[in-house]
Amino acid sequence: ARAASALADILVELGGPHGAAAASGKPPDIGLRSRQAASLVRWGAQTWPTDPAQRFATTDSALQALDALLLEAATLSPPDPGLVTRLKRDKAVALRDRKRWADVLATTAELRASSDGLPAFVRHAEADALLALRRPHDARLAYAEVLAADPQNREATVGRFFAEVESEDFAAAFVTVDALAAKGEPSMRFGDAGALQPNVDWLGAQVLAGLARSYADMPAEAWERLHPLANGAPALGYLRAAQGGVAAQRGWPRLAAQEIEIAASLAPADMGVAVGVVDSDMRRREWRRAENRLDTIAGTYPDEALVRRTQVDLAAYKAPELQIELSHRNEDGNGANAPGRGGDASLMFYTSPLAERWRLAAGATRSTARLPEGDFSRNRAGLGVEGRWPDVTLLAMAWNNNAPVSDPGASTSLRWEPDDHWKLQFEAERFSADTPLRAQVYGIRADAAGASVSYAWHESRSVFVGARALDFTDGNRRHELSAGVASKVIDQPGLDMTLRGGLYASSNSLAGVPYFNPSSDHSVTLSADFEQPLWRVYERSFSHRLVLSAGSYSQSGYASGGIGGVLYEQSVQANPWTSVRYGFDWTRRIYDGLAERAFKAFVRLEHKFK
Numbered sequence: 001a002r003a004a005s006a007l008a009d010i011l012v013e014l015g016g017p018h019g020a021a022a023a024s025g026k027p028p029d030i031g032l033r034s035r036q037a038a039s040l041v042r043w044g045a046q047t048w049p050t051d052p053a054q055r056f057a058t059t060d061s062a063l064q065a066l067d068a069l070l071l072e073a074a075t076l077s078p079p080d081p082g083l084v085t086r087l088k089r090d091k092a093v094a095l096r097d098r099k100r101w102a103d104v105l106a107t108t109a110e111l112r113a114s115s116d117g118l119p120a121f122v123r124h125a126e127a128d129a130l131l132a133l134r135r136p137h138d139a140r141l142a143y144a145e146v147l148a149a150d151p152q153n154r155e156a157t158v159g160r161f162f163a164e165v166e167s168e169d170f171a172a173a174f175v176t177v178d179a180l181a182a183k184g185e186p187s188m189r190f191g192d193a194g195a196l197q198p199n200v201d202w203l204g205a206q207v208l209a210g211l212a213r214s215y216a217d218m219p220a221e222a223w224e225r226l227h228p229l230a231n232g233a234p235a236l237g238y239l240r241a242a243q244g245g246v247a248a249q250r251g252w253p254r255l256a257a258q259e260i261e262i263a264a265s266l267a268p269a270d271m272g273v274a275v276g277v278v279d280s281d282m283r284r285r286e287w288r289r290a291e292n293r294l295d296t297i298a299g300t301y302p303d304e305a306l307v308r309r310t311q312v313d314l315a316a317y318k319a320p321e322l323q324i325e326l327s328h329r330n331e332d333g334n335g336a337n338a339p340g341r342g343g344d345a346s347l348m349f350y351t352s353p354l355a356e357r358w359r360l361a362a363g364a365t366r367s368t369a370r371l372p373e374g375d376f377s378r379n380r381a382g383l384g385v386e387g388r389w390p391d392v393t394l395l396a397m398a399w400n401n402n403a404p405v406s407d408p409g410a411s412t413s414l415r416w417e418p419d420d421h422w423k424l425q426f427e428a429e430r431f432s433a434d435t436p437l438r439a440q441v442y443g444i445r446a447d448a449a450g451a452s453v454s455y456a457w458h459e460s461r462s463v464f465v466g467a468r469a470l471d472f473t474d475g476n477r478r479h480e481l482s483a484g485v486a487s488k489v490i491d492q493p494g495l496d497m498t499l500r501g502g503l504y505a506s507s508n509s510l511a512g513v514p515y516f517n518p519s520s521d522h523s524v525t526l527s528a529d530f531e532q533p534l535w536r537v538y539e540r541s542f543s544h545r546l547v548l549s550a551g552s553y554s555q556s557g558y559a560s561g562g563i564g565g566v567l568y569e570q571s572v573q574a575n576p577w578t579s580v581r582y583g584f585d586w587t588r589r590i591y592d593g594l595a596e597r598a599f600k601a602f603v604r605l606e607h608k609f610k
Contacts (some may be wrong), residue, residue: 007023017039020040021064022038030076034087034090037069038091040500044058044059045059045093046503051273053245059094059098081115082465085114089121092107092122092125095125098341101129102129108122118178122143124159125569127143128154130142131162132305140160143156143159154501165216173212173216176298178209179329180205180208183202187199188202192198203229207238207590210246217493222246226239230242237273237274238263240260240262240265241260245276249261250422250458250459253284254284256280260277264276271301271307275297275307279438280316281293285357288356294314298311318352320609322354322606322608323346323348323604324346324347325488325604329341329599330601331341332597332599332602333597338516339598341369343368344365344399346366348363360383361385361386363381363383364379365379365380365433366379378403379403380402382398382399383397394413395411396410401445405445407445409430409431410430426450431446432445432447432470439513439514444515449469452464460498461487464485466480467482472513476517478509479506479507482503488501495530495532496530498531500527501524502551503524507519508520519557521556522553522556525550528549536594540573540576551564563587563588567583578607578608579606582604583602584599585599586600
């Protein structure tokens with residue numbers, strides 16, 4: 001009996017409480033049973049059943065055992081507070097593994113009230129719960145305490161990295177993840193004579209460093225880091241999925257779909273990859289397939305934050321949508337043919353999808369201007385339909401125009417994206433919305449047709465060329481050509497800067513008309529577009545944008561002159577359903593040799609109804 005007891009003690013010290021119970025030959029006491037429950041907690045975290053629906057079965061058994069032991073410990077005489085503390089510590093860890101985040105914090109609060117602080121492994125569980133409950137600043141403090149006690153704790157280092165990301169402190173996140181990526185080598189040897197084996201920790205750190213740039217909206221650098229890794233490990237599912245996500249950020253949805261489908265074939269049981277497939281379906285406008293897949297995932301993972309966020313994204317697509325824009329313009333100058341002081345208001349409403357790909361649309365616009373002939377306004381109201389397919393978008397509207405020219409109108413636009421780089425757009429209008437108000441004062445309207453083509457290498461560089469023709473009812477024919485190039489030259493977490501160059505030229509066949517109508521003109525402009533996030537907390541954000549532009553304008557019969565402008569706007573994303581953008585736009589333009597300065601204030605609202 002003494003030998004059996006000694007053997008049991010040794011097995012307990014070695015972390016084998018079940019073997020200790022078997023060796024002792026007698027029913028285990030509450031102390032040994034508490035150690036058995038603790039080992040069950042570790043077992044639940046380290047092993048996964050083949051059926052993901054049963055992934056928490058062992059952890060749930062551990063929690064049941066711990067709760068029963070806590071009830072039993074409460075009846076002990078004399079009390080054993082050390083046992084109760086150990087049981088609650090193990091329970092906090094099990095609740096973390098079960099993703100019962102609020103219960104984790106409740107348990108750690110009890111431990112603080114009844115004992116002296118939390119050991120590092122319990123504080124780690126609390127840090128994970130704080131991060132999951134969207135308290136990243138508190139989580140950072142908790143991870144820092146864990147790492148102070150255990151500097152080599154890789155899981156706590158990764159947790160601190162995510163807390164820094166979700167705190168929008170990308171400078172700190174880069175330091176953390178790059179230090180992690182600098183450790184170790186791609187391969188490692190087990191034992192002096194062992195063969196070289198892949199170092200999965202090293203590869204995981206490299207992938208995480210690439211994803212850090214993706215989280216910071218720096219997809220170019222993220223691609224540079226992830227693409228060579230994916231080429232070197234083409235059968236690694238989570239890596240192919242990560243590369244697919246970055247491809248989507250770079251404006252390559254077809255390549256993203258290909259990568260993520262490959263990832264799903266390599267890792268069919270990976271929940272994150274499965275959700276990535278749903279995201280890809282939504283980007284490719286396969287919403288019915290996305291909904292079916294997401295319902296299947298949600299049946300197995302109903303409480304996963306990633307699944308819930310994707311459900312919100314899909315619900316936002318399916319929701320009715322309202323877009324409103326209001327602006328008011330003041331002008332200073334002597335150009336008789338300038339647009340005139342006034343305002344514009346527009347409204348567009350889209351219904352929920354009908355038969356997956358169709359939405360009904362309703363729109364209305366009102367414009368006012370103070371012209372040399374007096375104060376005038378025009379009103380338009382229309383109904384139509386929008387169709388969206390994986391590569392094609394069609395919008396067709398019928399319009400009723402009321403004053404100064406009360407004629408019916410129609411508009412249609414077709415956008416075709418044959419691959420990840422090319423985009424072609426065609427449009428046609430009867431009674432174009434671009435008919436000058438001053439022309440309408442004299443009973444003149446214009447029909448229009450145009451086409452444009454653009455090529456984007458990626459999210460940071462693109463070019464476009466467009467042509468348009470307007471046919472006025474007074475016999476005038478206007479032809480317009482435009483071209484432009486854009487290149488992002490600064491791509492940092494706190495600042496983006498894009499340079500844009502533009503060319504424009506037009507000609508008109510008729511002279512002496514009562515609206516601005518140069519026989520020919522052209523302009524060259526260069527602009528610098530700065531965007532900066534000021535504040536962001538998950539789905540809520542506040543950012544601003546500044547666009548500075550300058551150029552030259554030439555009109556036949558008049559001297560050339562400088563043109564330019566300053567646009568400043570702020571953007572508020574209140575939630576996934578509502579965003580507001582507001583600001584001002586100051587411009588200098590030239591009409592028949594006379595400079596005209598305009599100041600416009602505007603506000604734009606986009607809201608989706610839940």
